[in-house]
Amino acid sequence: MSQPSEWPLPPESSRFVVPRKTVAHLSTHTLTKGLYPIGLGYYKQAFNHTMLRRTHDDYLMIYCLDGEGELTLDHESYDIKAGDIIFLPRGVPHAYRASELTPWTIYWIHFSGEQSEDFIDYLAVRENNFVLPLGIHARLTSDLESLLECRQSSYNLSAFVHAANLLRQILTHIAQLQPLAKQQKAAHNFDLELIHSLMQARAHEQLDLDTLAETANLSKFHFIKKYKELTGTTPINHFIHLKIERACHLLDVTTKSINEISFAVGYEDAYYFSRIFKKIMGISPSQYRRMRMGTYPYSY
Template sequence: MSRTSDWPLPPDSLRLLLPPALQAKLAAHPLSRDLYPTSMGHYRRAHGHQMSRDRHDDHLLIYCSEGGADLQVQSASGPQDFRVGCGDLIWLPPGLAHAYRADAEQPWSISWVHLRGDGAAWLRQAAGYDSAPLRHWGVQHALLNGFAQLLEARHSGYRFQPFLLAASRLRALLCQLPLLRPLREGGLDLESLHGYMRENLQRRLELTQLAAFCNLSKFHFVNRYRALTGRTPVQHFLHLKIEYACQLLDSSGHSVAQVSEALGYDDSYYFSRLFSKVMGMSPSAYRARLGEGRGGA
């Protein structure tokens, strides 16, 4: 296992190493063997914190919530240097030699976890870490809470069940990343844009209007949005509308025509075609399934 930092811990920091026997049980259990932690912790204003690893045999995540640090990784083309700041998440895969040092004036505060399992490589790719080890996500409470939940396994006397739960929480934390998306990336404020879409589900927003909201040309807007989300902005807006249509069909007495009108479609047949394209059934068939007893939990 990769050596963890031996940085002297101040009273408000924590480092938790899992014993080899506990790691072996996690590696063998069907619920954790493809993704489990081997050590974890959080460091607050880590003055003097530094680490250099030529041999690295697990995955390491470091989330910076304050201050900064310098990071260097050894790639096939030579050393690469990165400046780490507040809101950055580093993902260092096995085999990637690296070194980092906390800023002398404003040292970083970090949450971190070493992890193993075959599922980590796929999740790393899904989160967009193929080209570089660092991405800026901003200070996200979902990430901070996710790391904090991992550390709830402490004070358990290394009992297996709390760490099996930690493995499950680690999976939940990593699965958030492809959905979370940066607060702002590539010139797009996705959070504001999606909020604008949700506030206008009753309208038929066109691509021109969505691009104007982001102060971009239609061409650059569509390309940047697709690169970040894997779909077009019009597709996402349509799916938000159909989600809302399903809620109305489930919880209101509105007719299909009334639901169509509530979403800004004067032609209910056109709305039905859009609904069927997304849901694989017509609005009427979707509502009928409730009466057949197949709509519940």
């Protein structure tokens, strides 16, 4: 493990290095060898916190909750602010420090495992993109705090198996939050909330791309491109999924016929509606209703 900082801990902060014997177990355990923590901590208003690593032999995540800091990579500096996450892959020399005037408050995790690089790739961490502006998220903070609880069970392997899989959940949650961060960043010139509100309001009828693009004050081509950049899907695909979500709700809470539900979500052809429903849900509308009533097996 890369050497953690020797910053003197105040009472409100914590630092924990996973015992070497436990790390050895985690590195070979079927449920954890892909990804596991080897050191973690929480530094509150870390005045004078600084670190220089010319050799970095694991993976490091730093989540800034408050204040500011600075990251230096290959003589290039990056200002870190609240809501930013730093990911530093193995082999990347680096230096970082808390701001003198407004020192940062951070969670940090050193981690390793056979799939560490896969997670770094999944999060699109690459050269010149080691800082992800994510924003402050209560659930992410709560999960990081739960992860820190493993320090209270330093000799309980099952606690660290749980911690390793919680770390996996944290990283995949960050991947889910990234499109939202991009949406917020682009909010000044692309009101995604307005687009989605329009889709919700017209889920009972048809809505074409021309209308959506006009609402966004963009050409159809640029609207589709921008929407996909922010959401990872196309506007029409999202609109169809909204319709099917609405159809599922109607199947759950009403006794309307399939034809009536088809019409209620904007499809005049019930056969076509059933095809779309099955393509998305994996079962037909009638099978979905029977499953809710317990007359169709859930394991489809």
